[in-house]
Amino acid sequence: STPLYSSAASDVYKRQVGYSIKRDVTDGPLTFRGSLITDDVICAVQKTGCGYNLISNPFTSNISSKQLLQQNSSNLMMQAVWLWNQEEDNYEVYVAADDFIIAPTQGFLVKAKNNADITISKDIRCTDCSGTFQKTAKSEIHLKMTDGNKNRIAKIYYNQEATIGFDNGLDGRTYHGNANPLDIYTHLLENSSIGGLSTDAMKFQVQSLPNSEYKEMVIPVGITAGTGKQISINAEILSLIHISEPTRPRLIS
Secondary structure (H helix, E strand, C coil), X not given: CCCCCCCXXXXXXXXXXXXXXXXXXXXXXXXXXXXXXXXXXXXXXXXXCCCEEXXXXXXXXXXXXXXXXXXXXXXXXXXXXXXXXXXXXXXXXXXXXXXXXXXXXXXXXXXXXXXXXXXXXXXXXXXXXXXXXXXXXXXXXXXXXXXXXXXXXXXXXXXXXXXXXXXECCEEECCCCCCCCCEEEECCCCCCEECCEECCCCCEEEEEECCCCHHHCEEEEEEECCCCCCCEEEEEEEECCCCCHHHCXXXXX
């Protein structure tokens, strides 16, 4: 979407739009005033450019990203949100299956399929959830890469509902709104179509695979780094609860 800029000491902001703020000074609070929002909020998104739109949680309570994505799936390229990760100095993707809990006023990116309106429903508010990543009992591997200054991550999930192709809500593409000089990613094992586009050359930060036939699944891993740049990669196995030792997954570069 078209970015909105303002250098005024005060301004009027749209309640459902996300904003990026740059300050000349780092101390002192930012004050926002407005009416409490208790009804559904309609947000216009555009598919121009790469299709990324910065929106935000307009409510004073947390909302479920999974419900937001599923309810608006017809107007989104994929059921995923991208949030800024300060440690990685990059956007990190969370798929619907992650059900990332979005905090009040928190901004995030969605990728539009159409020029359309999406609804942030009051019904996706949650009072019994925390504003942190909601972990579920699944097998997963995190591939972490660093050049000593910046960090990158790619995630592989093993899910009984996944296939070796694109699964909406289970696979998440690497943010590609601008060139990334340092990156780690995987390619899907089977070419699929997303919004009429082939996934063959697409880079995925999150890939979900079936919990079976592990020996047949060789996962292509790619990296982007500067010439002569020294990098290190670490595979962190968080849980392989359904995978036996002789059939551990294989990664290729």
